[in-house]
Amino acid sequence: MNQEQKSSPTPTDTTVSESMSLGTMKPGMFGHVLGFDTVGADPDVAPDIADRLREIGFAENLEVEVLHQSPFGRDPIAVRIGSMTVALRRREANIIKVQLV
Amino acid sequence: MSSPSLVAVVGNPNCGKSALFNALTGLRQKVANYPGATVERRTGPLLNNDHVELVDLPGTYSLTPRSPDEAVTRDVLMGKFKAERRPDAILCVVDATNLAQHLRFAIELRTLGLPMVLALNMTDLAARERISIDISALSQKLGVPVIETVAVRKKGLDDLKEKVLGALQGPGPSTMYFGATVRDYQRAAHKIAKDVTLSEGIGHKTTRILDRVLLNPVAGPIILFSILFLMFQAVFAWAETPMEWIEDGIAHLQEGAAGLLPDGWILSLLSDGILGGVGAVIVFLPQILILFAFILILESTGYMARAAFLMDRLMASVGLNGRAFIPLLSSFACAIPGIMAARTISDPKDRLTTILIAPLMTCSARLPVYTVLIGAVIPDNKVFGNTIGLQGLVMFALYLAGIIAALIVAMVLKRTMMKGQTHTFMLELPKYQVPRLPYVLVGLYERARVFLRRAGTMIMSVTIILWFLASFPGAPEGATGSPVAYSFVGYIGSWLAVVFEPIGFNWEISAALVPGMAAREVAISALGTVYSIAGSEEVVDAGVRGMIAATWSLPTAFSFMAWFIFAPQCLSTIAVARRETGGWKWPMFMLGYLFALAYIASFITYQVASALLT
Structure with missing residues (x-):
């Protein structure tokens, strides 16, 4: 476990080990939001995607869990973030880095 | 103050x-x-x-x-x-x-x-x-x-x-x-x-438990399609009795008018024109209210967002996203609230595409047209081992044809004119709530008011104008054939019939298409007006359905159904599309492409049906 690196997640933090992009997670997996990484993002995602994700409820340190995935092609996914449920596509979910528990 | x-x-x-x-x-x-x-x-x-x-x-x-x-x-x-x-x-x-x-x-x-x-x-x-x-x-x-x-x-x-x-x-x-x-x-x-x-x-336990079932990979889609199936089933089955009441009520009024007024043009205007025309439309109020009740309930429970989630993948395959599912579903009731609901779509091109395809969802105003035509030409048989009614099956096929056409048009638009960044789907799935009756009732009241006002104003004026155009100038002395043929409607119809002859429409149908632009359901009342002024008492008694069964060829009836899958939409839809897109460009485009598709589809249907059936 690489605990010390957990200290200060920033929006461009990609170096944390044990972390995973939310978009690659399977239903049932959960952890804490580390940050938003727009640097390595799919060029097709909106440039203000991090703000939009924050607006709908994603924030650092919140607990996040993949609850469901679409029956067709497993995309989009429905995730619990804090106390709410949000549906989004895996491409955008990949911006969100998660520290698995 | x-x-x-x-x-x-x-x-x-x-x-x-x-x-x-x-x-x-x-x-x-x-x-x-x-x-x-x-x-x-x-x-x-x-x-x-x-x-x-x-x-x-x-x-x-x-x-x-x-x-x-x-x-x-x-x-x-x-x-x-x-x-x-x-x-x-x-x-x-x-x-x-x-x-x-x-x-x-x-x-x-x-x-x-x-x-x-x-x-x-x-x-x-x-x-x-x-x-x-x-x-x-x-x-x-x-x-x-x-x-x-x-x-x-x-x-x-x-x-x-x-x-x-x-x-x-x-x-x-x-x-x-x-x-x-x-x-x-x-x-x-x-x-x-x-x-x-x-x-x-x-946390909200109920929501999590419900989602486990309603978003389940197997049960989720089955439940969604069952709800949609139930919705359309209800529109037909539950509305039957109240529709009969309304029909009886209108017939009573017509009889009452005939008893009070002397035979003449005033009676004809009141009975054939106003009561016949407006009545033919008001009779669909129960169906429209049932459809809206379903949509209001699905929205207020929080299920609509789940439907958007389940449908996102399918919508993505034509370049749209799950949010577009909600306006498109509303468009089955009426394209106008559907087009307005497209406001919640963030991407302007996705929103425009959704607005443009919304009229392809078979709205409740086209139900009367389908109902009358199917009743007239499709036999009331059971198929597939006596389980499914043939008439219902044809109705389902017509709805399906509209949906498939919408998806194809969306795909073509998104690859050509609406090309751009692929956009995202992000939607909060709210907590489930028990639908609240006052909310649903207020929504239905609002809807009924809009519908009846439309029937009382626009549809009534169109009907009166049509009655006038169909009654004057009138046949000359000693003329043979239908008196309508010598009216303005007859003249307009016969000019239009040149254009519509290759798709099997006679002059009566061509004439009925014009008022049908005011509101789709008027096409039927217009046929009713044209035929009832033209015809004898027996024709009026048999109704439009009987008239069609007796005089239209099968290819013509099929062609007319195909026409109405795409039917260039009503004036209110064009008006709302103009308001929502901020100009005439897109409504005109919508009108043009729908007209072209309707003509092509009817042409193919008519020619193929004629070749096969004769």
Whole structure:
């Protein structure tokens, strides 16, 4: 476990080990939001995607869990973030880095 | 006081804002359209106090708009909206069960410098989830009064009114600074929420359990399609009896008119024109209300967002996203609310594509056309081992053809004219709620009022004009054949018949298509008017259905059905598309492509059917 690196997640933090992009997670997996990484993002995602994700409820340190995935092609996914449920596509979910528990 | 103080009601989506607005204004609310804008203006006095007018602004997550309706909220609050003066105060609604998230927007609103009152809504749900919040601490940290409310039980409304009045007379604007970026607001919100939350709660269990079933990979889609199937089944089965009542009522009126008035043109106008034409449309009120009841219930329970989630993948395959499913589903009732619901789609090209394909969803106004035609030409047989009625199957095929055509058109548009960045799908799945009867009833009442007003004004005037055009100038002495052939309608029909002859339409049908533009369902009443003026008593008794069965060839009937899958839409749809797209360009494009598709489809249908059947 690489605990010390957990200290200060920033929006461009990609170096944390044990972390995973939310978009690659399977239903049932959960952890804490580390940050938003727009640097390595799919060029097709909106440039203000991090703000939009924050607006709908994603924030650092919140607990996040993949609850469901679409029956067709497993995309989009429905995730619990804090106390709410949000549906989004895996491409955008990949911006969100998660520290698995 | 000359003009009342204006108080804007704002909040995140799913905070119960509309329910609170309804509770505060009751039946005194007014719905109008902002001139030139795509948003309805909902206003009403604060608990019958005519000195304070509440205006319900579209729900939004922030002051950075992501869709056209969210832009209205921002512009009004900033005082930049032409058709609305800047509000004197803000009533911000937050969901007590989701405080950290909803406070972010409240904090952003505090930067505007307007007096504000915070309604901490859904406190009953919060209590059930064992969430406990320190109200006075929250009030102090935000620098605004905080009132606990339960909109659906009308709890806390008087306190709220008192605080709003206080805020309006208070020391004037106050601003609080929490930072400048979404991230700053979010941090401040989470900090405040943490500080004022005394107990965190256990979450909404019911929602999680229900989602496990309703979003299950196998059960989820099956349930969704069952609901849709039930919806369309209900539209036909449940509406049958009330429709018979309405038909009987109209027949009574016609008999009564015949008894009171002497035979002549006044009776003809009243009986054939007004009662026949308007009655042919009003009879569909039960079907429309059933369809809308389903849609209102699906929306108010929170299921609609789940349907969007389940359908996103399918919509993505044609370049749209799951959100487009909601306006398209509404379009089965009527394209007008469907086109208006497209406002929630953030990407302008996705929104435009959705508007353009909305008329391909078979709206309830086309039901009468299909019903009459199927009744006339499709035998009432059972197929597939006597299980499924052939007539129902044909109806289903017609709906399906519209959906498939819509998907193909969307795909073509998204690859050509609407090409652009692929856009995202992001949607909050709200907590499930028991649908509230008053909400559904008010929605249905509103719908029925709009429909009946349309029937009473536009459809009635079109019918009267048509009756006039079909009755004059009248046949010359000693003329043979139908008297309508010598009327204006006959002349127009015979010119149009040149164009429509290759798709199998005779002059009567061609003439009926013109008023059919006013409203699709009028095509049937127009045929009724044309035939009843033209025909003998027996024809009128047999009705339009009998007339079609007796005089149309099968290829013509099939061609007419194919025409109505695409049928260039009614004037109201064109008008609403013009308003929503801000010009004539897109409605004209819509009209053009639908007309072309309708003609091509009918041409193929007619030619193939003629070749096979003769």
